Amino acid sequence: MKIDRMLEIIIYLVNHDNVSARYLAERFGVSVRTIQRDIVSISSIGIPVYAAGGKYGGYSILPTYKMKNLNIREDEQQMIRKALESLATSYTSDTLDGLIEKYNAIVEKEGGQKVFWDFGVSRENKKVQDSNRLLEKAIHNKNVVSFSYQKADGTQSQQSVEPLAIHYKWYAWYLFAYSKKRQAYRTYKIARMRDITIEERKAVRDHGDIRERMKESEKEYYRTCIAIEIHFHEKEADLMEEFFPDCAVERLPDGQCRTFIYVPPGERLWKALLLSFGDRVRVVGPEEYKADLILTAQKFLSNYDI
Structure with a gap:
């Protein structure tokens, strides 16, 4: 996605000087013209990118603008590591490696602690990884999803919901969604979902602040416990x-x-x-x-x- 690529370009330029458009194009698998358009977009949001000419010229960000690792305290670095640990249980190594590379790019230059992890044991199985990617796509495109769901007591049901968020808690991944049939928000354990299908129907309801809906739903959940x-x-x-x-x-x-x-x-x-x-x-x-x-x-x- 363009936004993801632009974020990576910004982080790369923060840590490198005089980077050519051709190098960036090869790194991100796009054309030189696409990189040039990305640089224009990055500059338009207030990040001071300048171009130096000549044989060793290229794009750079003004030194006074560059991020300093001193702004990231040790406790904040710990929080970032924990967040990446959670992501590591569900996402493929390529995706996780990219996230860790971005984190290392920010902290390493100023002497921060790099991250080296092996999540081979803790990673969710391929089914959960595939399900997460499918649900993320549905959330992004605002599509309704249908699936077969097995509750903890073994009973099964067919569900059709508006997917709103994927979140990690209780050592597992869950889907937070709105059930039109029940006119209520529900949480589904992704490992218990089968035959997930993205429907052509679009979610049209305005749910407002999803984080607030999740908090409200969790309070209601604990009242039944x-x-x-x-x-x-x-x-x-x-x-x-x-x-x-x-x-x-x-x-x-x-x-x-x-x-x-x-x-x-x-x-x-x-x-x-x-x-x-x-x-x-x-x-x-x-x-x-x-x-x-x-x-x-x-x-x-x-x-x-x-």
């Missing part, structure tokens, strides 16, 4: 906070800790996470959820001669 009280030893507090980052941990007088995790009806992932702690955690209530966890553990053990 059940609070499960968990007790555990204080040495497990860090791991519990990692697994359940939105749940406050309370220290108890006897060296124990407790937290409340909030799960929607029918969700099963919480049981897998808690069972992974073995005897280091204990469900206190509600009783039906405590009994459900015990039954799940008993069924699992019934597969073995114990």
